[in-house]
Amino acid sequence: DADVTQTPRNRITKTGKRIMLECSQTKGHDRMYWYRQDPGLGLRLIYYSFDVKDINKGEISDGYSVSRQAQAKFSLSLESAIPNQTALYFCATTSGGLPETQYFGPGTRLLVL
Amino acid sequence: AQSVTQLDSQVPVFEEAPVELRCNYSSSVSVYLFWYVQYPNQGLQLLLKYLSGSTLVKGINGFEAEFNKSQTSFHLRKPSVHISDTAEYFCAVSDGYTGKLIFGQGTTLQVKP
Numbered sequence: 001d002a003d004v005t006q007t008p009r010n011r012i013t014k015t016g017k018r019i020m021l022e023c024s025q026t027k028g029h030d031r032m033y034w035y036r037q038d039p040g041l042g043l044r045l046i047y048y049s050f051d052v053k054d055i056n057k058g059e060i061s062d063g064y065s066v067s068r069q070a071q072a073k074f075s076l077s078l079e080s081a082i083p084n085q086t087a088l089y090f091c092a093t094t095s096g097g098l099p100e101t102q103y104f105g106p107g108t109r110l111l112v113l
Numbered sequence: 114a115q116s117v118t119q120l121d122s123q124v125p126v127f128e129e130a131p132v133e134l135r136c137n138y139s140s141s142v143s144v145y146l147f148w149y150v151q152y153p154n155q156g157l158q159l160l161l162k163y164l165s166g167s168t169l170v171k172g173i174n175g176f177e178a179e180f181n182k183s184q185t186s187f188h189l190r191k192p193s194v195h196i197s198d199t200a201e202y203f204c205a206v207s208d209g210y211t212g213k214l215i216f217g218q219g220t221t222l223q224v225k226p
Contacts, residue, residue: 031212042216094212104156
């Protein structure tokens with residue numbers, strides 16, 4: 001079974017709708033991250049969390065919110081989706097300490113019409 | 114502030130030829146550097162990382178990279194590529210505290226028969 005899972009894998013929604021992307025990990029890590037990938041821009045950090053009570057904004061947090069429901073679960077919400085939020089979204093996790101390997105989920109492809 | 118620049122957006126190469134994917138970074142703090150690979154329709158997977166010590170780092174699948182502090186570079190190399198190496202490659206830098214990654218724009222390696 002995959003260490004980091006994301007649901008849904010694909011989603012089509014309409015402008016103005018609220019949607020939630022979910023991430024779960026079985027690696028027992030404390031740190032979790034949400035990135036979005038756009039062609040030609042690489043991956044950019046949206047939010048990150050060190051533990052359930054410690055959530056921080058990344059470089060492109062506007063229009064997004066997150067919830068850390070448990071150590072293993074980290075959800076990303078788009079309160080009112082807009083077309084320029086169409087992207088590939090990745091969740092990642094790491095154990096912390098010295099820069100350790102980040103383990104990525106398979107991604108959620110989101111299309112906002 | 115940290116930043117990463119990947120100098121080539123696409124690199125076409127014939128099978129069994131050598132390849133170099135170029136990465137330059139900017140950082141005002143300690144440098145921790147990574148190369149990740151993304152195969153089609155998959156998440157990112159770590160190829161190799163530089164934290165300290167030897168400037169020549171060996172990774173999976175025959176890839177290696179050399180950290181050059183004076184040139185602020187971390188180029189990825191492979192002496193002989195295979196069709197299966199066709200993927201997108203990302204260079205990234207970490208600040209060593211938050212664990213968050215700053216990614217370059219990505220380089221698409223296309224290996225032709």
